[in-house]
Amino acid sequence: MAARSRAAARELARAVVGRFQGLAVALHQTWRRSLQIRVVTITLVASSLLVGGFAYLVADKITNILLANARTDVRLRLDSGRDYTAKQMAIYTEPQEAGLDDTLLNTVDYLAGGDPAQISGVVVGLRADRSSGVIEPQTSPDLNVSAVLTPELRAEVSSGKIARQIRTGDVGAGRTKYLVYGSPVPTRVGQVELYYLVPLTRQEQTAAEARATVLATGAALVLLLGLLAALVTRLVVSPVRAAARTAQRLSAGLLDQRMTVNGEDDLALLAASFNQMATNLQRQILRLEEMSRLQRRFTSDVSHELRTPLTTVRMAADLIFTEREGFDPAVARSAELLQAELDRFEELLTDLLEISRFDAGFAMLDAEPTDLVPVVHRVADRLRSLADRIGVPLELDVPDAPVIAEVDPRRVERILRNLVGNAVEHGEGRPVRVSLGLDDTAVAITVRDHGIGLKPGEEKLVFNRFWRADPSRARQTGGTGLGLSISLEDARLHGGWLEAWGAPGQGAQFRLTLPARAGDRLTTSPLRLVPADAALPFTGPRDGGPLAIGPAEGGVLAVGPGPTGPGPAPAGAGHRGAHERAV
Incomplete structure (x- = not known):
């Protein structure tokens, strides 16, 4: 029974504390908002x-x-x-004379006002402490003033000084605060002390x-x-709240929303200026939307229209390329260049068509359960010849067990192809590592290189269309400049994140995080974005030998529909039986 009572008391205490905490949180939110x-x-x-x-x-x-x-x-x-x-008392010469006590009594009655009822409440007293036992103390009215007259006050008056104090006491008329004054009265029979006790009730009221x-x-x-x-x-x-609501509607796409203008004061001027700004923004947005629509249509139309002549040119180029052995060496070399440039031109048209589909909102996700381990190996095998030609070791860190996720394998392979190709291109002959990790809700792939890296601020530009970190560098892959932009759109289409980290002289790392089940919302990533070896600058050999790492600088960019994911996690988080293979 006692244990049950204690448990009930604890539950009640927790309920009361919880209610107060909820009230405190509500008050804090109201105060802030x-x-x-x-x-x-x-x-x-x-x-x-x-x-x-x-x-x-x-x-x-x-x-x-x-x-x-x-x-x-x-x-x-x-x-x-x-x-x-x-x-x-001038007529008396001895304290024992007859009539002295009566004179003292008549004197205090007279000084008190002659009213025995003491309507005013003033108490007058005469004492002769030096003649104690001979001259009897007299008060008017007849009250006990000992509770008010302190020994200190009486001693000071008895020594011949005028003294005062404020005391609270009960002299027989109830507990009252008194202003007490005492003064010595020299007489022929000796010194007599005169006291006035004035109640302060009226003053207090x-x-x-x-x-x-x-x-x-x-x-x-x-x-x-x-x-x-x-x-x-x-x-x-x-008006500020009205402006906030109107701004929220404008940001939601309701461009015809306006504030009500009342009067001609400063707030009315604010509302009118806000409405003018909204009108200008609406006009500019509509203009930009029209320009964007025309640009998308132009890109799409040009890309489609170029397909027909490109097909014809391709057929002729293939024929010339096939018969190049019988041509003059200069003509044969021209046939090879024509074939390479046609490949690049066709790739550019393909990328432009893909971008136009993203811009028009026509891109569709064909998600299916896919094992990402073979996808990573397939991308590595495809880029192996390029990595060997440039002299960049390509390393894989993938689990032994299958990593299954509901993704579009074609788009994921394209993202990895762009990321690994970009890392090999900027790897400066140093190793490029591709890591695959998973947890209960997401899968992640990181591509790490130790090349020139990214300068502060460039991590915000790396996904822009046709942007290059160093335009003066000669490209090895002949890319179109749209690969990372398309990869970003592919990641967004999956509901995932594509993020970049880089620092000058320390290389860069890209992280792709995708939900394990299509349509789920990402909250964390199995792999860290900032690499574990970003503490020391890279000083290892260009041939892929031992590495020396040092302090990171530079920024982190998280691009995608969700948050950037958690902070740094242990390297290789989410791996089950991971192994490494140099490709």
């Missing part, structure tokens, strides 16, 4: 502090004034009472009323300032 709430809250807090400080100063000033007035009044009464007491009035006025002022801040910020925030 609402400019009006922030302005009103800051105004209320600042005005509350200001009004509170002002109220404290005013109340303290009023209290000091009332207390000063009470002190002045009591001091005047004390001086007058001391003179009166001295005159009344007046000060409390003043504080309440100031606080009420301050609270009303704070609420008024908060309401005023809410109204003012609403006047400013409402």
Whole structure:
């Protein structure tokens, strides 16, 4: 039973904590999202502090004034009472004389106002501490003032000084705060001490009323300032919110959206300027869309129209190329050049047609379960002769087991062909490594070279059409300059990522990440984008010997419909029984 009770208490505590945490999160989100709430809250807090400080100063000033007035009044009464007491006791020369006590009693009654009921609440007392036991203390009214007259005060008055203090006590009329004044009265029978006990009830009530009035006025002022801040910020925030909503609709493609213009003030000018900007943007976007449509149509039409004469020229060139052995050496060489340039021209037309299909949105994905291991080997075998001619060792790091993913094998092979060919082209005779990895949701392929690398900022341009890192370099593959652009579109069509990393003198690495099941959304990648050997500069031999690596510099570019994936992961993550083969 006790254990069940403790468990129930813990559950209740967790529920309460969870509710408070949820409330705190909601308040934090509201604070971050609402400019009006922030302005009103800051105004209320600042005005509350200001009004509170002002109220404290005013109340303290009023209290000091009332207390000063009470002190002045009591001091005047004390001086007058001391003179009166001295005159009344002037006829006595001995403390034992008859009638001395009656005179003291009549004196305190007179000084107290002669009203035994003590409507004013003032208490007057006469004592003779130096003649204790001979002269009896007298008070008017007859109250016990010992709770208010402290020994320190009585000792100071007994020594011949005028003293005062504020004390709270009950002398028989309820617990009350008193302003106590004491003064010595020299007489022929010895020194007598005169005390005035003035209640401060009226002053406290007046000060409390003043504080309440100031606080009420301050609270009303704070609420008024908060309401005023809410109204003012609403006047400013409402057009801004309308502009934000209109901008969101414009960004969603609703180019006919406009803001409502009211009045002629600055906010109206803002709305009119925003509408003018939207109109200009709409006009420019429509113009660019028309130009883009015409460009795509021109590219597509030209590519298709060139197919017919190219086919005829190809047939004639093939015939000439076949019979080149019987030609003059110069003519035979021309036939070979004609054949090579026709191959390049045909490849360019193919790439242009593919780009036009992507631009027109007609590209289709023919996904099917595919083992990517043979795809990687097929690409490597196809580029082996080029790598051997340039002197670039081609290394594979792929799992032994099949790596199955729902992809379009033709497009994936084209991406890898472009990436590996680009790495071999810029490998500077150093090894190029192709790695394949997988996890539960994605597959990834990285292509790493140790060539010239990418300068800072160039990783943002590498996927642009017809862009080259070094236009002065002589190409070995005769590419069209559209390979990486087409690869990027192929990766996007799969819902995947194509990313690049590079640093001067440290080479580059490209990473292709594809979902294992078509249509899934990527969140992570099995392989790291920044290579593990990017800590030290590459100083190894050009023939593929031992490597020395050092600190990376340069940037990372993530291109695709999703995030860039996780941070660096252990090299070769996702491999099962991986092996390496030099091709």
